[in-house]
Amino acid sequence: MIVSVASGKGGTGKTTVTASLAVAWPRPLMAVDLDVEEPNLHLFLKPDVSRTEVVTLEVPDVDESKCTFCRKCAELCQFKAIAVMGKAIMTFPEMCHGCGGCMAICPEGAIGTATRELGVMESGVSRGRIPCMTGRLRVGEAMSPPLMRVVRAHMRAESREKGLDVLVDAPPGVSCPAMSAVTDSDVIVLVTEPTPFGFHDFKLAWEAFEPFGTPMAVVLNRAGLGDDRVYGFCAAHGLPILAEIPYRRDIAEHYSRGLVLAEMDRGLGQLFAGLAAKLMAMGKEDEHA
Amino acid sequence: MREIVVISGKGGTGKTSITAAFAHLAANRVICDLDVDAPDLHLLLDPSVVREEAFISGHEAVINSDRCTACGLCASMCRYEAIEPDGDVYRVAPLRCEGCKVCVAFCPEQAIDFPDRHCGQRYLSDTRFGPMVHAQLFAGQENSGLLVSRLKKEARALAEERGLGLILCDGAPGIGCPVIASLSQTDLAVVVTEPTPSGVHDLERVASLCEHFRTRVAVIVNKHDLNPEHTGRIDAMCAEKGYVLLARLPHDTAVTEAMVRRQAVTEGPDSEIARNIRDAWHRIMDLLQS
Numbered sequence: 001m002i003v004s005v006a007s008g009k010g011g012t013g014k015t016t017v018t019a020s021l022a023v024a025w026p027r028p029l030m031a032v033d034l035d036v037e038e039p040n041l042h043l044f045l046k047p048d049v050s051r052t053e054v055v056t057l058e059v060p061d062v063d064e065s066k067c068t069f070c071r072k073c074a075e076l077c078q079f080k081a082i083a084v085m086g087k088a089i090m091t092f093p094e095m096c097h098g099c100g101g102c103m104a105i106c107p108e109g110a111i112g113t114a115t116r117e118l119g120v121m122e123s124g125v126s127r128g129r130i131p132c133m134t135g136r137l138r139v140g141e142a143m144s145p146p147l148m149r150v151v152r153a154h155m156r157a158e159s160r161e162k163g164l165d166v167l168v169d170a171p172p173g174v175s176c177p178a179m180s181a182v183t184d185s186d187v188i189v190l191v192t193e194p195t196p197f198g199f200h201d202f203k204l205a206w207e208a209f210e211p212f213g214t215p216m217a218v219v220l221n222r223a224g225l226g227d228d229r230v231y232g233f234c235a236a237h238g239l240p241i242l243a244e245i246p247y248r249r250d251i252a253e254h255y256s257r258g259l260v261l262a263e264m265d266r267g268l269g270q271l272f273a274g275l276a277a278k279l280m281a282m283g284k285e286d287e288h289a
Numbered sequence: 290m291r292e293i294v295v296i297s298g299k300g301g302t303g304k305t306s307i308t309a310a311f312a313h314l315a316a317n318r319v320i321c322d323l324d325v326d327a328p329d330l331h332l333l334l335d336p337s338v339v340r341e342e343a344f345i346s347g348h349e350a351v352i353n354s355d356r357c358t359a360c361g362l363c364a365s366m367c368r369y370e371a372i373e374p375d376g377d378v379y380r381v382a383p384l385r386c387e388g389c390k391v392c393v394a395f396c397p398e399q400a401i402d403f404p405d406r407h408c409g410q411r412y413l414s415d416t417r418f419g420p421m422v423h424a425q426l427f428a429g430q431e432n433s434g435l436l437v438s439r440l441k442k443e444a445r446a447l448a449e450e451r452g453l454g455l456i457l458c459d460g461a462p463g464i465g466c467p468v469i470a471s472l473s474q475t476d477l478a479v480v481v482t483e484p485t486p487s488g489v490h491d492l493e494r495v496a497s498l499c500e501h502f503r504t505r506v507a508v509i510v511n512k513h514d515l516n517p518e519h520t521g522r523i524d525a526m527c528a529e530k531g532y533v534l535l536a537r538l539p540h541d542t543a544v545t546e547a548m549v550r551r552q553a554v555t556e557g558p559d560s561e562i563a564r565n566i567r568d569a570w571h572r573i574m575d576l577l578q579s
Binding site: 008009010011012015037038040043044076078079097098099100101104105137139140141142143144145149171172173174175176177178179180183195196197200201204207208225226227249252253255256257258 | 297298299300301302305326327329332347348366368369370384385387388389390391394395426428429430431432433434461462463464465466469483484485486487490491494495497498501512515516519540542545548549551
């Protein structure tokens with residue numbers, strides 16, 4: 001099964017929950033960080049990285065000797081990545097979305113491919129048993145979805161081949177990257193905190209993911225802080241709150257040292273073991289449904 | 290005219306709470322929420338909307354099932370795996386469609402329409418701290434640098450029209466398109482971080498993005514007392530890279546308490562964190578003069 005850990009608001013504890021679940025998960029599992037702009041899961045799981053692959057996007061490379069400046073490529077391109085002015089053709093590779101339209105439409109076969117580096121994909125193993133995969137966007141690269149697509153394809157292939165469950169640390173928000181991160185999931189875990197910002201963004205996330213029909217569950221972080229509207233909302237919408245992580249300074253300090261919460265004390269260990277069991281049960285129910 | 294953007298790399302470090310406090314402390318400002326994906330500043334500023342406009346950007350492919358002959362050419366050409374068989378025809382999954390027009394151009398039956406894409410709403414509002422421009426992107430839309438650029442442009446026009454000297458922006462998390470767009474023509478990027486491995490890691494990445502675009506960086510360390518060792522590392526990074534260390538803020542529930550009251554923390558009862566934010570704001574004003 002694939003479990004995605006998401007949240008509307010950043011900094012509510014997605015990575016904390018993902019790292020702890022990865023450690024507490026009773027079946028073979030791989031942990032995948034799809035927050036490629038700011039990947040943090042590796043800071044907690046600390047995998048031995050054994051492979052780093054550069055991920056690129058195909059962008060146009062024009063052979064000017066074959067170009068007749070017919071403009072068909074520039075007329076098709078929706079991203080202003082290729083322009084023809086008189087007897088000159090220019091490409092703007094950083095604008096390109098890699099759709100391949102210009103290459104396909106050129107009647108002279110004058111457009112080949114060059115590449116733009118999107119970032120890297122790192123693979124390794126944490127604690128000698130948890131395979132980890134991380135996408136890391138190159139600083140200065142604007143587009144995260146193409147890098148995420150590559151990481152997701154690897155994630156699906158490898159987990160299927162090895163029979164692994166998958167835990168996904170998703171990016172914050174509800175725009176395209178966040179939505180695409182959770183589309184493969186059997187269960188979506190929404191991590192929130194009971195503050196006005198947390199609650200507002202939690203509702204955005206719930207509204208965004210609800211149409212997928214994927215079962216959702218809630219983990220409440222910093223419980224005891226802020227206000228209690230999130231409880232009423234969850235009750236009204238039949239969203240189970242599977243775990244509550246209390247608002248405690250020693251927890252924040254533990255996190256600040258890069259340590260995994262499930263390994264902090266017995267109580268928290270049991271909390272995440274219980275969460276893992278409940279999520280696995282949700283996945284099973286869904287299979288039978 | 291001066292432009293300040295508050296960003297963080299990592300989410301949840303306190304960007305919006307700090308921006309709200311700056312909005313309270315600043316004079317002659319236009320306020321701008323550039324986190325168009327998950328905006329929160331309006332929760333503290335309670336804007337009353339003066340003007341609302343649709344944000345239309347790009348197009349999306351829609352297959353006309355009456356004309357589709359299910360030849361499958363579109364699906365084979367789509368690089369985004371956005372087209373899949375659906376009974377006797379093919380269908381576009383809107384969430385994955387990038388609006389590249391390749392399927393539209395190559396469909397032998399001209400069976401694919403390409404309507405405008407309504408991606409969200411943008412707003413011009415009044416708040417107790419002055420005019421505010423903001424937006425809400427619809428779920429699943431491309432996280433839009435274009436929308437961020439439009440908002441900044443509108444903020445500039447507004448500042449000019451009303452003779453306001455400062456544009457104060459709450460930025461998005463991450464280092465991608467919206468953050469890059471928010472840095473254009475910015476005088477100062479205030480990066481809010483926290484002394485945790487994620488905070489330090491994400492500060493490094495977002496600050497190097499600022500350097501890449503030649504934007505001056507100033508740093509606020511929130512919850513500095515949580516981990517003195519990481520706070521020390523952030524100090525050292527600032528010294529080494531030439532980032533201005535603006536303030537160290539204590540771990541304090543006053544911020545959340547103010548949020549529950551729908552106030553900026555500087556509007557409420559006096560507290561250490563409120564005093565620290567005031568000092569930081571004065572330092573920013575000095576920096577903008579120099």
